[in-house]
Amino acid sequence: MRLLLIADTHVPKRARDMPAPVWAQAEAADAVVHAGDWVDVRLLDELERRCRRVIGVYGNNDGPSLRARLPEVATAELEGVRFAVVHETGPAKGREARCAAAYPDAEVLVFGHSHIPWDTTADTGLRLLNPGSPTDRRRQPHHTYMTVDVSGGRLGEVVLHTVAT
Template sequence: MRLLLLADTHVPKRARDLPPQVWEQVAAADVVLHAGDWVDVPLLDALEERSRRLVAVVGNNDGPALRARLPEVARVELEGVRFAVVHETGQAQGREARMEQAYPDVDVLVFGHSHIPWDTTSPRGLRLLNPGSPTDRRRQPACTSMTTTVEAGRLGDVALHALPPRTLPR
């Protein structure tokens, strides 16, 4: 099963739309996990329409219309791997220990907020993944997304994809 991890899309605040490469990743994915900060409803509608399956949460930049449709935490089991998706996890220092306590029954935690890609594993084996942002790189060298696979209870290799620079709204 192919997964696409996204967060902090900020459409249309930071970009008119997702980069074409991300839409290609959506088409190739069996499941899209989005860790919040959509900003506006049309992107949620588009991802629901164009993805095979969407698992998504609300972010701190998302207003009442998105909050009415999305949870703060989403949990899903895919091919025997237990995922949680959340927008914020707090500061980087001590993240693994905090998230182990907050999500004791999870194998993989997908999160966003910082726009900084993150891939670590806690001492008990909790994998923490932040795909960065496909539209707002902030201090990072490129905009990013992540892909991975799950099969028979195992998470496959995680790939971080550098994307072209964002397109600002006019």
């Protein structure tokens, strides 16, 4: 199973649309995981129209129309791997221990908010992944997203992709 991980798209506030390579990845993926800050419900509608499966949460920049359709925390079991998705996890310091305590049943936590790519593993084995942002890099050198393959109860290689601007 091929997953696309994205967050902090801020469409159309920071970008008119997602970049074409991200749309291509979304359409090819078995599931898209979006960790919040969509900004406009039209992006959710378009992802749901063009993609096989969308797992998403709302972020701090998402208004009532998105909050009515998305949870604050989403969970899903994909190919035997237990995922949790949330927008914000708090400060970087202590993140692994804090998230491991907050999501004890998850094997992978996908989060956003900071626009900073993140890939670490807590002492408990919880893998924490932040794909950055494909549209609003803030102080990062590149716009980014992640892909990962999941199969047989295992998380495959996590790849951080940059988006040419």
